Amino acid sequence: xxxxxxxxxxxxxxxxxxxxxxxxxxxxxxxxxxxxxxxxxxxxxxxxxxxxxxxxxxxxxxxxxxxxxxxxxxxxxxxxxxxxxxxxxxxxxxxxxxxxxxxxxxxxxxxxxxxxxxxxxxxxxxxxxxxxxxxxxxxxxxxxxxxxxxxxxxxxxxxxxxxxxxxxxxxxxxxxxxxxxxxxxxxxxxxxxxxxxxxxxxxxxxxxxxxxxxxxxxxxxxxxxxxxxxxxxxxxxxxxxxxxxxxxxxxxxxxxxxxxxxxxxxxxxxxxxxxxxxxxxxxxxxxxxxxxxxxxxxxxxxxxxxxxxxxxxxxxxxxxxxxxxxxxxxxxxxxxxxxxxxx
Amino acid sequence: xxxxxxxxxxxxxxxxxxxxxxxxxxxxxxxxxxxxxxxxxxxxxxxxxxxxxxxxxxxxxxxxxxxxxxxxxxxxxxxxxxxxxxxxxxxxxxxxxxxxxxxxxxxxxxxxxxxxxxxxxxxxxxxxxxxxxxxxxxxxxxxxxxxxxxxxxxxxxxxxxxxxxxxxxxxxxxxxxxxxxxxxxxxxxxxxxxxxxxxxxxxxxxxxxxxxxxxxxxxxxxxxxxxxxxxxxxxxxxxxxxxxxxxxxxxxxxxxxxxxxxxxxxxxxxxxxxxxxxxxxxxxxxxxxxxxxxxxxxxxxxxxxxxxxxxxxxxxxxxxxxxxxxxxxxxxxxxxxxxxxxx
DNA sequence: CTGAAAGCGCTTACAG
DNA sequence: CTGAAAGCGCTTACAG
Numbered sequence: 001x002x003x004x005x006x007x008x009x010x011x012x013x014x015x016x017x018x019x020x021x022x023x024x025x026x027x028x029x030x031x032x033x034x035x036x037x038x039x040x041x042x043x044x045x046x047x048x049x050x051x052x053x054x055x056x057x058x059x060x061x062x063x064x065x066x067x068x069x070x071x072x073x074x075x076x077x078x079x080x081x082x083x084x085x086x087x088x089x090x091x092x093x094x095x096x097x098x099x100x101x102x103x104x105x106x107x108x109x110x111x112x113x114x115x116x117x118x119x120x121x122x123x124x125x126x127x128x129x130x131x132x133x134x135x136x137x138x139x140x141x142x143x144x145x146x147x148x149x150x151x152x153x154x155x156x157x158x159x160x161x162x163x164x165x166x167x168x169x170x171x172x173x174x175x176x177x178x179x180x181x182x183x184x185x186x187x188x189x190x191x192x193x194x195x196x197x198x199x200x201x202x203x204x205x206x207x208x209x210x211x212x213x214x215x216x217x218x219x220x221x222x223x224x225x226x227x228x229x230x231x232x233x234x235x236x237x238x239x240x241x242x243x244x245x246x247x248x249x250x251x252x253x254x255x256x257x258x259x260x261x262x263x264x265x266x267x268x269x270x271x272x273x274x275x276x277x278x279x280x281x282x283x284x285x286x287x288x289x290x291x292x293x294x295x296x297x298x299x300x301x302x303x304x305x306x307x308x309x310x311x312x313x314x315x316x317x318x319x320x321x322x323x324x325x326x327x328x329x330x331x332x333x334x335x336x337x338x339x340x341x342x343x
Numbered sequence: 344x345x346x347x348x349x350x351x352x353x354x355x356x357x358x359x360x361x362x363x364x365x366x367x368x369x370x371x372x373x374x375x376x377x378x379x380x381x382x383x384x385x386x387x388x389x390x391x392x393x394x395x396x397x398x399x400x401x402x403x404x405x406x407x408x409x410x411x412x413x414x415x416x417x418x419x420x421x422x423x424x425x426x427x428x429x430x431x432x433x434x435x436x437x438x439x440x441x442x443x444x445x446x447x448x449x450x451x452x453x454x455x456x457x458x459x460x461x462x463x464x465x466x467x468x469x470x471x472x473x474x475x476x477x478x479x480x481x482x483x484x485x486x487x488x489x490x491x492x493x494x495x496x497x498x499x500x501x502x503x504x505x506x507x508x509x510x511x512x513x514x515x516x517x518x519x520x521x522x523x524x525x526x527x528x529x530x531x532x533x534x535x536x537x538x539x540x541x542x543x544x545x546x547x548x549x550x551x552x553x554x555x556x557x558x559x560x561x562x563x564x565x566x567x568x569x570x571x572x573x574x575x576x577x578x579x580x581x582x583x584x585x586x587x588x589x590x591x592x593x594x595x596x597x598x599x600x601x602x603x604x605x606x607x608x609x610x611x612x613x614x615x616x617x618x619x620x621x622x623x624x625x626x627x628x629x630x631x632x633x634x635x636x637x638x639x640x641x642x643x644x645x646x647x648x649x650x651x652x653x654x655x656x657x658x659x660x661x662x663x664x665x666x667x668x669x670x671x672x673x674x675x676x677x678x679x680x681x682x683x684x685x686x
Numbered sequence: 687c688t689g690a691a692a693g694c695g696c697t698t699a700c701a702g
Numbered sequence: 703c704t705g706a707a708a709g710c711g712c713t714t715a716c717a718g
Contacts, residue, residue, distance in 0.1 A: 055402035056695035295638025399711035
């Protein structure tokens with residue numbers, strides 16, 4: 001028997017001398033198929049290099065076996081450089097998907113675009129993973145829309161009480177507190193904070209609250225002259241540090257709300273002949289791969305991207321299967337290196 | 344009219360008072376539809392937030408509007424860390440796909456697995472992009488299989504004369520020559536080379552040939568006592584540098600065949616109290632994001648990932664549409680920073 | 687320019 | 703345990 005082009009299940013059925021339904025059952029491991037028959041079908045399928053047509057099977061069964069990852073970026077960020085932290089997340093999400101037998105559709109979105117629900121509506125994906133820092137206020141309403149539409153989704157980000165949908169995120173408050181306490185433990189007392197402190201970036205705000213909590217333990221309060229806004233880029237960190245220096249206030253440490261910002265801060269300090277960590281300690285947040293390689297190596301807070309990817313995928317699948325999923329805060333871990341003044 | 348669940352094209356047809364065929368035509372911009380009718384259909388579709396079911400349309404038209412990216416890794420590489428260079432490529436490929444209206448399915452593969460053609464066979468993707476350094480000898484035969492099967496694919500990697508299929512790659516020979524000539528121009532004469540020099544890694548071998556070509560211009564030959572194999576990881580670079588140092592041969596520069604290796608080399612040199620670049624200049628290849636941030640900042644060869652992503656996608660689409668595509672070498676660019684001893 | 691009809695390749699009740 | 707049949711939601715000749 002000659003088969004032109006790719007074989008389909010009917011071809012297999014003819015060759016095996018059974019009906020097409022039986023082929024379909026055997027291939028999907030349906031229990032009610034004679035073991036011998038199943039073997040025969042599987043052997044023929046393998047020999048012909050037969051693969052189930054996903055479009056047909058998805059159309060019929062109305063689910064796609066695919067998840068969509070929407071990575072949205074702050075439009076102000078340099079086009080070609082994605083935050084390495086999200087790249088790590090992407091790696092772990094990809095892995096988690098394949099472990100669960102799902103494919104992953106990846107898409108980069110401008111925050112401004114009307115991305116919501118596109119994928120699930122067109123049946124390309126069973127659910128959506130949302131990743132990216134951006135203006136939270138700008139997309140919060142889109143989350144509501146997603147919930148209303150019954151779209152299955154989970155997001156990476158701050159886990160807040162009245163959040164729509166399911167969120168997986170680092171325990172940012174705890175992380176912010178840990179690293180601030182570490183700086184205090186190293187003897188630093190004038191701690192600057194560089195990063196957005198507004199509802200636009202809830203994860204940053206939480207880190208700031210952790211910073212404030214640590215300060216209050218030694219009877220201090222955040223000093224607004226020591227805080228400068230910045231988004232998560234090296235350039236923004238650099239500029240914010242310059243702004244801080246121009247104020248001519250004294251400080252002996254900088255808590256940069258992300259590693260990328262911290263790297264920019266170190267560059268600015270170097271250019272102003274301030275030695276890190278001797279004169280100014282600098283710490284970051286994320287533990288991106290390059291944190292180990294900057295000079296001095298960056299003390300930071302590790303966000304467990306491996307676990308994050310798994311939790312995002314597992315919860316999304318839970319949501320799809322039986323509507324069950326929960327928001328989770330992942331414990332952060334302090335990574336002490338040299339930039340904080342540790343020996 | 345109440346529509347339960349997601350609307351389909353028939354729902355739109357009823358509401359517009361036309362046939363379902365006409366709806367389909369209007370939605371896809373078929374020219375032979377009355378302009379007025381088209382407007383009406385489009386308006387209704389928009390209002391109902393209607394999206395064409397991709398599974399149905401793909402099944403019927405037998406193409407998926409999706410490309411698959413297979414990122415395979417050398418199994419020896421630490422599981423959680425993908426080479427940042429490939430992460431950059433992934434970003435640019437994702438962008439290029441969405442510009443062409445294609446979706447991107449991403450999958451990480453172990454080189455050992457039987458990945459070939461899975462995606463296209465199951466109609467999940469119209470074509471495949473292959474990305475990753477690994478043992479070339481181990482997957483060369485799989486490329487032949489792909490060509491035999493008529494699978495549409497392009498790969499990132501060394502562009503060699505008798506290569507099966509279409510390859511897009513950096514002009515590695517030229518890049519290797521450029522950076523070696525630069526080191527020579529800086530007055531260095533004892534140039535070590537760290538990286539695999541075998542047919543297992545053709546892109547590295549080409550860089551080595553460029554290195555040899557530059558040496559021959561000043562009447563020198565590669566000295567095998569100055570070459571150590573390494574795969575593209577920081578650890579492997581570190582170990583290779585230790586091997587080199589243990590040989591107690593003198594050298595005043597190291598050409599590391601990738602940035603990750605170069606970073607490991609710098610660490611090893613630092614630990615042996617050799618000053619970079621004063622005593623030993625170090626250069627890399629790739630220009631990964633962290634190259635700018637290591638200390639001293641790494642002189643390296645930029646591979647234009649933006650352009651690479653575009654070329655990969657454009658050529659793959661060309662292959663799918665009319666079988667036309669060509670292998671292309673992208674010109675490299677020298678990025679002079681401090682690690683080579685430049686002022 | 688439009689409609690009726692076939693069919694893409696599966697999955698899944700239903701009947702045996 | 704197996705088969706005949708319906709149908710998922712589209713696209714696309716074919717006829718008008």
